[in-house]
Amino acid sequence: GMFAENGRRIFPLGIYEVAPKYLKEVRAAGFDAVHMYRWEGDQDDVACRRYLDQCWAADGLRAFIGFDRGSASGEGIVQGNFAHIARRVGALADHPGLFCWYLFDEPETLGQFVTPDLLTAFADLVRALDPYHAVVMTTWGPTMNEYRRTWDTHWTQAYEAPAGVLNTLSEQRRFLENASPITLLVNCNDGKQGSARRRGIAPDPDKFCRDYDHLRACAFIGIVKACNG
Numbered sequence: 552g553m554f555a556e557n558g559r560r561i562f563p564l565g566i567y568e569v570a571p572k573y574l575k576e577v578r579a580a581g582f583d584a585v586h587m588y589r590w591e592g593d594q595d596d597v598a599c600r601r602y603l604d605q606c607w608a609a610d611g612l613r614a615f616i617g618f619d620r621g622s623a624s625g626e627g628i629v630q631g632n633f634a635h636i637a638r639r640v641g642a643l644a645d646h647p648g649l650f651c652w653y654l655f656d657e658p659e660t661l662g663q664f665v666t667p668d669l670l671t672a673f674a675d676l677v678r679a680l681d682p683y684h685a686v687v688m689t690t691w692g693p694t695m696n697e698y699r700r701t702w703d704t705h706w707t708q709a710y711e712a713p714a715g716v717l718n719t720l721s722e723q724r725r726f727l728e729n730a731s732p733i734t735l736l737v738n739c740n741d742g743k744q745g746s747a748r749r750r751g752i753a754p755d756p757d758k759f760c761r762d763y764d765h766l767r768a769c770a771f772i773g774i775v776k777a778c779n780g
Contacts (some may be wrong), residue, residue: 552704552732553779554685563650563780564770565615566739571602574609584613584650591617591656592624594635596642607648615687616643617653618673622663628655628673629663636676644681651685652677654701659690667697674701687734695726704779705731710738713768720776734780735773739766 553560565584569577577585585606590599599616606612619635621627627635643649654674658665674686688702695705705727709719716737724733739761744754773780 554704561780562774565650565780571605574605574612578609578612582612584615586615586617586653588617591620591653592627594619594624594626594639596639599639600643600646603643603646603648607646611647613648613650615650615653618655620655620663628670629665631669633673633676636673637680640677640680644684649684651687652681653706654686654688656689657691658688658698658701659692659694667701670698670701689736693726695723696728699727699731703732704734706734706736707778708736709769710736712762712765713772716769716772717776720772720778733778735769735776735778737766737769737773 569585619627621629709716
C-alpha cells in the first residue's frame with residue numbers, strides 16, 4: 552500500500568488547490584503533488600494537460616487529477632459518463648506530471664450520490680486504461696467499505712487537532728476492516744483569510760490561523776501510523 556517511484560518507496564506530501572502561478576513556490580516549499588478543483592467540474596482535457604505541463608516544469612511537481620463529477624455540468628460521473636473518463640485517462644496517462652487519479656469525493660453524499668457498483672465500474676475502467684497510476688477516493692461512515700474496490704489507497708480526511716487525527720484514523724481503519732492502505736489528509740486551510748482573499752485582501756502569513764506544531768505533528772502521525780503520504 553505504499554507509493555513507489557522508480558522502484559523506491561516514497562512518502563509524498565501534497566496540497567489541494569494550487570493555481571499555476573504558485574507552482575514553483577509550492578515545489579520549493581517541499582511539496583510533491585498538487586491539485587486544482589477545476590478538473591472535478593471541467594472536461595477540457597487540453598487545458599488539464601497544460602496544467603500538468605506547468606506542474607512538471609516546476610522542478611518535477613506532479614498533480615492528482617480528478618474527473619467531472621457531473622453535479623453541476625449534468626454530464627459527469629453522477630450521470631454515468633464513461634466516455635469522459637476514457638477520454639481523460641487517454642489524454643493524460645502518459646504525462647510525467649500525473650501523480651494519481653482522484654476518482655471521487657464522498658460518493659455517499661445525497662447531492663452527488665453514486666452507487667458502489669457504478670463507481671467500481673469507473674475505477675475498473677481507469678485501471679484497465681492506466682495500470683501505472685493509483686486510483687484514490689474519500690468516503691465516510693460505517694458503510695464506507697462498500698466502496699472498497701473503488702480505490703487503491705483511501706484518502707482519510709482527519710481535519711482535527713492531532714488527538715482527533717488519531718481517533719479518525721482508528722475509526723476508519725475499523726470501518727475498513729484494517730484491509731486498506733490509507734493516505735492521511737489533514738486540514739491546513741485558513742478559512743478566514745481565504746474568505747478575505749476572495750474579497751481582494753492579501754493574505755498575511757503572520758496571521759495564519761493554524762497551529763504549526765499541530766500541522767507538523769499530523770505529518771509525523773501519518774508516518775508512525777503507517778499511512779503512505
